[in-house]
Amino acid sequence: xxxxxxxxxxxxxxxxxxxxxxxxxxxxxxxxxxxxxxxxxxxxxxxxxxxxxxxxxxxxxxxxxxxxxxxxxxxxxxxxxxxxxxxxxxxxxxxxxxxxxxxxxxxxxxxxxxxxxxxxxxxxxxxxxxxxxxxxxxxxxxxxxxxxxxxxxxxxxxxxxxxxxxxxxxxxxxxxxxxxxxxxxxxxxxxxxxxxxxxxxxxxxxxxxxxxxxxxxxxxxxxxxxxxxxxxxxxxxxxxxxxxxxxxxxxxxxxxxxxxxxxxxxxxxxxxxxxxxxxxxxxxxxxxxxxxxxxxxxxxxxxxxxxxxxxxxxxxxxxxxxxxxxxxxxxxxxxxxxxxxxxxxxxxxxxxxxxxxxxxxxxxxxxxxxxxxxxxxxxxxxxxxxxxxxxxxxxxxxxxxxxxxxxxxxxxxxxxxxxxxx
Numbered sequence: 001x002x003x004x005x006x007x008x009x010x011x012x013x014x015x016x017x018x019x020x021x022x023x024x025x026x027x028x029x030x031x032x033x034x035x036x037x038x039x040x041x042x043x044x045x046x047x048x049x050x051x052x053x054x055x056x057x058x059x060x061x062x063x064x065x066x067x068x069x070x071x072x073x074x075x076x077x078x079x080x081x082x083x084x085x086x087x088x089x090x091x092x093x094x095x096x097x098x099x100x101x102x103x104x105x106x107x108x109x110x111x112x113x114x115x116x117x118x119x120x121x122x123x124x125x126x127x128x129x130x131x132x133x134x135x136x137x138x139x140x141x142x143x144x145x146x147x148x149x150x151x152x153x154x155x156x157x158x159x160x161x162x163x164x165x166x167x168x169x170x171x172x173x174x175x176x177x178x179x180x181x182x183x184x185x186x187x188x189x190x191x192x193x194x195x196x197x198x199x200x201x202x203x204x205x206x207x208x209x210x211x212x213x214x215x216x217x218x219x220x221x222x223x224x225x226x227x228x229x230x231x232x233x234x235x236x237x238x239x240x241x242x243x244x245x246x247x248x249x250x251x252x253x254x255x256x257x258x259x260x261x262x263x264x265x266x267x268x269x270x271x272x273x274x275x276x277x278x279x280x281x282x283x284x285x286x287x288x289x290x291x292x293x294x295x296x297x298x299x300x301x302x303x304x305x306x307x308x309x310x311x312x313x314x315x316x317x318x319x320x321x322x323x324x325x326x327x328x329x330x331x332x333x334x335x336x337x338x339x340x341x342x343x344x345x346x347x348x349x350x351x352x353x354x355x356x357x358x359x360x361x362x363x364x365x366x367x368x369x370x371x372x373x374x375x376x377x378x379x380x381x382x383x384x385x386x387x388x389x390x391x392x393x394x395x396x397x398x399x400x401x402x403x404x405x406x407x408x409x410x411x412x413x414x415x416x417x418x419x420x421x422x
Contacts, residue, residue: 125231204241
């Protein structure tokens, strides 16, 4: 019998030469069928914030399954969805009014785009349909999300992309010293579209799949003011940065602004169940909360009871175990350890990141994907982002300084062996 699974974003010909099939996870480690142990610096595709094998999260999910295992939120509710929403919004001190649940990140993006357009229709501006996104950005691969995909290679071979979007220039080179230059280009690009037709701008606080590019908070603060002036909604895609990755519960909290909408997913449940959502301010939600308006949109498993139970327990743990402070306390140390690789190896061009999210960028003639066999040999699992030739180091948030040292040591060994094999 041939191998039965078609894997996402995977060269199946290469994969089938030596399939990596994992059977167990504990803490920050995974184990394969042969018993080999791997340190997961990918955090299960950037979602497993609290590590594998958390019995408290598993128990919460099992308890929920015994009560109500499945209940769509179409014209009804289950208590766990309501309680989690109340808890989350309370933690955010009233910045947001509602959460619209989805099953994952791409659905959250699709929902945010639709809400943005619908909001403008309801408030007298139906011509506002265009959405701006940034080069190098990634917001999912459903067809609507592809319309705001900033990574050209992912838009190939799928035919026409839905219209009414435009790309705003962004570069790996942006930093705290040059962000004003980029702000000028951003504003010029948006104004060139005729702002009367622009519904929203979507931006990641740290561009993730496009190469781990932190966006200076000052730029996003200025962008928010620009959007407010021109009646454009600001959508902050926190699918990767949300739930502690940068040291705050959400990255926007360190920026001095409140976006109109935030998309969330991945670490919302610490990866234990599929869940996503869109957080919206009262300004956005209120026009939809009347008897003569219905948003005809939703997903069967959006706000699934078992997933909401996992999300609720995850949020409790983030606070009760001091995970956010743990990330803040170790962020500088993490960066310094990654920076030693830049200091030691000429093939490392630069290290960028924030919190527990770093990218080790290699010089152009070296492909980070070529390090994967060496990484597997030395028990390190990572997946190269789609652009900018970067090794992502985005481990579970529970990783200690000793774990960070271990990551740096393994990466150092991998780089040395790779160079010797050239």
